[in-house]
Amino acid sequence: MTGIVKRAAMIGALAAALLGFAGSARAQAPADSPTLKAVKGRGQLVCGVDTGIPGYAYQDAGGTWQGLDVAWCRAIADAVLGAPDKVKFIGTTSKERFSVLKSGEIDVLIRDSEYSFIRNTQLGLDEPAVNFYTGQTFMVRKSLNVAHLPELNGATICVLTGTTLETNIADYNRAHNIKINTLLFERPEEAFAAADAGRCDGYTDDGGSVAAARSTMKRPGDWMFLPETIGGLEPLGAFTRQGDEAWTRLVKWVHFAMLEAEILGITRADAMDRAKDPKDPDLRRFFGLDGDFGKLLGVDNQWALRIARDIGNYGEVYEATFGGSGLGLPRGMNNLFDHGGLQALPTWH
């Protein structure tokens, strides 16, 4: 009996998905989400971020959290609660991050964490959207006279433990029959110090983190990036608990709203002006003048306007954190799709 019901439900869902029938989205309860309900009840979003790494998430001299991941947290709070500062940031280590998310201590984890098969399946986590594409990058001293990765055979590299970085190096060693030694550190502070002191020949992490590490060296100019990356493309993004699709959807579309703002050329400075009775249907949808896009996510229809006004578009955030005003890392893979990058999004209608 239940088998038949289940199968019927599945066929129904499949049919709805195939037809892409707009009405079906309205038919299902738009936002029956325990997490969303909890955030609204609490009046605060609890966001798991890195304990402190330039570019992604760090506290500035005034104690305010800054960074690409932090901006996404603020944008979610802005969409749900109407204010970008209604966020409690919890610094999580690479070891504990997923346990903290699964136990419900945080609502969402945005902590320069890589999307992977195992995390999606075995760990039972959803992967709503990628806010930073990168690859495992190596930074070495210029004085080593090394230009390419295979020349690091016999060298020692400082690595943070509890990540995919070690596995990637082990794979690379086996595939190329060389031996790049690793020294495993628990926290970035000691790893940076060891690299700076010459205990290791280099330091490795994803591209953004290596750029951050370089900025903390005594003489950043003495260090260079190797052109090769290993372990394939590393998509970094947010994680949510499985079983709360409505919340996962919200997190995903908050990122897409920041991308949409960049595509439409909406910036922090002009968001309010452009929202004044625009003719363009794309703008009307974005600002909540047409359609019920916010309601479908379980928030009000001005959610995207608030994000553009308070946080800015994705390009602005990148510029301030990793780009020219931040760590000086070229936009590269994180450009919009029409600028040769990988940041793309579904249409809104």
Add this chain to the structure above:
Amino acid sequence: MSSRPSRRARAGQWLLLAAVAGCAWYLAHTAAANLRRHDMGFGFGFLLDHANFDIPFRLIAWHDGDTYLRALLLCVLNTLLVSALAIVAATAGGLLVGIMRLSRNWLVRHIALVFVELVRNTPQLVQIIFWYVAVLQTLPGPRQSFVLPLGALLNVRGLYLPVLRAGDFTGALAALAAVALAAALLLRRRLGARGLIAPALLAAACLASAAGLQRPALRGFNVAGGVQVPPELVALWAGLSLYAAAFIAEIVRAAILAVERGQREAAASLGLRPAQVLRRVVLPQALRVMVPPLTSQYLNIIKSSSLGAAVAYPELFQIFAGTVLNQSGREVETIVILMAIFLAISLLTSAGMNWYNRRVALVGH
């Protein structure tokens, strides 16, 4: 009559036992239910899966792709190594500083006092990171190594010691020397110092039979050849030993002060020199007071060895509760294994110390 507990007292004990068992059952049940709710199974089969990472410092061979079980063995050995080295150093250092604290010389006494107060009153983790970052990382790079006698090299990557290359008879001679040494120790009552002649001769022959010395040398990025003592091990060892030595020094001082004054005066009146009084009369009696608090210092050293994770020393906590936990996704199991192993090591240590305590305790005093 009075030694037999009343019925009410006995009922109370049964009730207490039932309450404890109930609590344990409730905790286990809740844990199991939570694991089920998060679709997390419980089992130790993952130990036979292949681990895909490198362990930078180890005592036995390791290849990328060995099992998690072997990784566990490697890091248990690393934990035991640093704990054993630290226990030996902390005991020797603590004994020395404890005796210095009671010296009649003002300078010696106060040097020991400053050491104890400085070390005892700063956090241990800070001390370990101090040794690693502030002391050992000021050493020069591998290309500017300090050259020490016998071709040993010292640089920021560690201390590289030359090793003997074994000749044809080296192994056999070493085994014979070990047997002779064991026999000399067993028969030490009858042979005395004469028993050491044979092992010493055999050890000399063993050294002479070696084909030569393998000296470390710069090759590529690193120094190769010889035995490497990594700075991570040294920093952790120094941090563990000095910290415990400060506490042991106070235990030693208290134990020596606990020996009756008359014992010392009697020994002196027999014409023993101060060093003899200390070695023959005071220390053997002080030992009896020392052993129980020493045990808890040793246990502290073993447990604190997990601080090595901060300075990249691949011990149990770092490798097993770090890399293995993350790669296998088995949080509960890895932590259970970790706790069981630390518990086993600690219980064995205290069992050994209790045995020793019974041996040195005064009989029929």
